[in-house]
């Protein structure tokens with residue numbers, strides 16, 4: 123298969139979908155890998171390294187999209203790439219379609235076969251989301267600590283305090299991969315940490331693993347309201363796989379926070395779980411203020427640490443990219459590979475229930491009635 127790896131052009135996005143090692147694996151499996159010139163620069167990977175590994179460097183996106191049967195990418199297409207998409211082309215990337223009616227419409231109109239990294243699940247784990255969630259979770263606390271400093275717009279508070287002075291209160295909504303990683307860094311820095319989740323099993327595990335060093339709370343509106351009101355740093359880390367994130371922290375709850383408090387809504391890529399987080403921001407201008415509270419809403423946080431995230435992402439996606447290139451979408455469906463769950467749009471139809479529900483579109487099942495999906 124001819125695999126095309128474009129340069130990421132979302133603001134502040136420095137990742138690339140392949141490393142030289144990944145190119146070598148794909149090429150030795152018999153595939154042709156086209157990489158757009160300069161695509162690795164943000165991750166300090168030179169064209170020469172990719173070319174030495176067996177990739178063909180192509181001058182621009184136009185040629186790459188024209189020749190590639192499969193686009194292997196980090197993020198959804200940028201508006202300037204919409205017209206380059208071709209009917210029947212495979213598009214394999216983070217897509218977050220439930221939060222984006224525009225990209226969903228483009229894939230439907232262009233009849234692209236769109237596979238989302240984040241909707242593939244194996245034994246309840248999202249293997250291609252996990253490494254980016256680990257990174258974003260750890261970053262969330264680090265970034266929150268930065269914005270709590272007075273000169274960065276925050277209330278002027280050291281996350282861990284010092285002996286004799288109370289540390290900051292960190293509240294994490296969602297105790298999954300992002301939440302656990304955010305909580306771990308916050309505890310390591312000495313903050314007081316509360317994790318809120320709807321899954322009691324996860325709360326039990328967190329409590330057991332941390333020996334009372336953090337508070338766990340069951341997710342309901344009154345517990346959330348009480349925790350948010352005292353939070354110096356609130357981290358949004360909730361996920362309904364494939365679906366739009368539920369709005370758990372209301373505008374009234376944000377109003378109850380102290381001036382200079384900080385909210386990092388990591389879940390913004392799926393629509394966000396904070397009512398006042400009504401737009402995304404970018405790495406260049408990451409925050410805005412509402413009711414005196416700093417809001418951080420960057421949907422591609424790992425893009426800021428490409429030397430970590432490009433390699434972590436490639437480790438996680440390469441086995442699936444290889445399978446897709448080897449089998450094509452028809453065999454992926456016929457063999458009921460876990461990768462079939464990644465198919466969100468096919469032949470102009472929506473094959474993911476949550477995406478269909480989010481945009482009130484008809485759901486198209488990949489399997490005839492009565493057979494197990």
Ligand SMILES: NC(=O)c1ccc[n+]([C@@H]2O[C@H](COP(=O)([O-])OP(=O)(O)OC[C@H]3O[C@@H](n4cnc5c(N)ncnc54)[C@H](O)[C@@H]3O)[C@@H](O)[C@H]2O)c1
Pocket residue numbers: 240251252254255256258295296297298299300301318319320321324341359360361362367368370387388389390391392420421422423424
């Ligand atoms: N902004 C970024 O750069 C970035 C990077 C990575 C991940 N993310 C996003 O972060 C979010 C979390 O990802 P994850 O990998 O940690 O997911 P996860 O599935 O591991 O965890 C999500 C958690 O949310 C909990 N949850 C669901 N409904 C809830 C509710 N009503 N109240 C409280 N908790 C609830 C689940 O029980 C689960 O523990 C996702 O939206 C993901 O797309 C964003």
